[in-house]
């Protein structure tokens with residue numbers, strides 16, 4: 001099977017009826033793998049910066065961060081690289097910064113932690129900006145955003161980081177562009193704030209892993225309730241439809257960076273809804289490209305309407321599963 005998928009390595013991700021989609025990489029685990037994928041991925045849709053932080057025994061310095069971010073950005077020249085600010089807490093712990101809480105997934109995570117520690121946040125923002133000197137492919141994304149004020153404060157921090165780094169590098173070659181700033185949509189509160197969020201950010205990316213967890217109130221890592229965790233639950237499907245509708249209404253670029261984008265049935269459902277940018281782990285990318293190239297978006301749209309009309313999750317999945325099987 002892998003050999004079959006490898007045949008599409010240098011092809012573009014276009015459906016049989018001519019819809020081009022972007023297949024991006026979820027990066028951060030291995031710099032070498034991230035770089036090796038630069039010929040087949042359309043860019044990096046999610047760089048999980050906490051992973052290099054987790055592999056150390058202390059916070060990386062600003063210069064160490066610059067080096068690691070720069071390697072990835074420089075290997076994707078001409079393609080977008082979306083760096084997410086530190087998303088520790090929940091299931092992601094730093095050995096040198098322990099967080100002990102009763103309910104870690106509802107606790108001090110992502111942007112909540114970095115806004116409480118502006119020194120960590122500012123150093124990271126500056127490192128991303130410095131790493132982008134002379135390049136124009138950086139965008140920055142905020143994880144675990146719950147409220148508009150978090151975005152406003154983060155934007156002010158980015159303004160400050162950009163002013164300071166620009167002043168410090170004014171006599172050097174290569175300007176530092178002000179990057180696009182976006183948020184992860186993964187806390188359900190944002191579903192109700194899309195009209196207010198739109199003017200504050202440049203793009204949205206849907207974190208289906210956490211969005212599913214928080215919509216269904218089910219720990220994404222707890223085997224005992226794994227049967228309830230379902231990224232194709234009707235409520236999650238409605239949320240996903242609402243986000244793409246909002247993205248169209250407010251002309252906001254939107255992508256999916258949760259596991260659903262790298263799932264064969266998931267990507268078909270998302271394509272049917274109108275999503276066109278998918279970010280996934282390197283192990284899924286070629287397979288998803290192969291599937292996209294075997295599909296027709298007009299058929300998928302019809303299939304989605306039909307599948308939803310049954311109001312039955314197994315029938316829904318069965319119909320998309322059959323479509324997938326028929327296309328090998």
Ligand code: PEP
Pocket residue numbers: 046048087186206207208209210211257258259
């Ligand atoms: C998500 O929640 O879907 C996501 C992409 O972020 P992470 O898995 O890193 O929490």
Ligand code: MG
Pocket residue numbers: 143186207209210
């Ligand atoms: Mg998440």
